[in-house]
Amino acid sequence: MISIQKEDIDIGALIQQSRDSRMGAQVVFVGTVRDDGIEAIEFEADRTIALADLTTIAAEATEKYGLFSVDIIHRDGILPTGETILVIIAGAGHREEGFAGCRYIIEEIKKYVPIWKKDITTAGDSRWHD
Amino acid sequence: MKITIRSFARFREIFGEEQTIETTDDATAKTILSALCESKGCRETLFAGDSTLHPHITVILNGRRLSVKEAEETALADGDALVVYPPVSGG
Numbered sequence: 001m002i003s004i005q006k007e008d009i010d011i012g013a014l015i016q017q018s019r020d021s022r023m024g025a026q027v028v029f030v031g032t033v034r035d036d037g038i039e040a041i042e043f044e045a046d047r048t049i050a051l052a053d054l055t056t057i058a059a060e061a062t063e064k065y066g067l068f069s070v071d072i073i074h075r076d077g078i079l080p081t082g083e084t085i086l087v088i089i090a091g092a093g094h095r096e097e098g099f100a101g102c103r104y105i106i107e108e109i110k111k112y113v114p115i116w117k118k119d120i121t122t123a124g125d126s127r128w129h130d
Numbered sequence: 131m132k133i134t135i136r137s138f139a140r141f142r143e144i145f146g147e148e149q150t151i152e153t154t155d156d157a158t159a160k161t162i163l164s165a166l167c168e169s170k171g172c173r174e175t176l177f178a179g180d181s182t183l184h185p186h187i188t189v190i191l192n193g194r195r196l197s198v199k200e201a202e203e204t205a206l207a208d209g210d211a212l213v214v215y216p217p218v219s220g221g
Contacts, residue, residue, distance in 0.1 A: 115220025116139035
């Protein structure tokens with residue numbers, strides 16, 4: 001599943017749905033809102049382009065690392081500290097491909113997928129990340 | 131001809147979410163962005179010096195990313211949709 005959504009992510013259900021008998025490893029990355037003295041992060045995405053980019057990245061990771069499944073779910077909207085931002089599940093025959101594929105996906109997302117974040121402080125101020 | 135421009139995140143707060151610009155038939159993406167900067171008075175946001183687009187911004191024409199060279203040279207057509215992005219920070 002490739003998705004950008006406001007709703008929270010049921011990670012356990014996602015792991016079950018993406019599992020199949022060829023897999024010896026499912027590597028799961030969960031990005032969360034860290035408490036850096038902020039109250040929340042607001043995420044904004046160009047959903048059309050971002051979804052196309054995530055689909056491309058998933059296909060590249062599948063090809064490059066021989067993955068059996070790739071799930072990427074990124075949330076947008078205002079997420080308080082502790083909330084889940086992003087879940088990536090790379091399903092592979094072995095852990096090496098799973099870890100490498102999952103790492104590839106998060107690094108590519110960071111490079112160019114059009115999603116932005118703005119810190120919202122406890123004082124109510126806000127600032128976009130560069 | 132008319133070209134629509136959309137912006138996101140920090141750029142949305144500067145340029146507005148969406149607007150339509152009336153321009154001449156020989157306009158390029160760079161022409162449109164230059165006009166946008168003149169009306170908003172924030173040329174340094176998109177351009178280094180007088181005329182070079184910053185390499186860290188992204189320009190999208192009808193769903194396709196343009197290189198800086200393409201943004202300077204590609205002729206636009208009536209009804210084209212441009213999007214301009216600041217650097218990304220998601221994940």
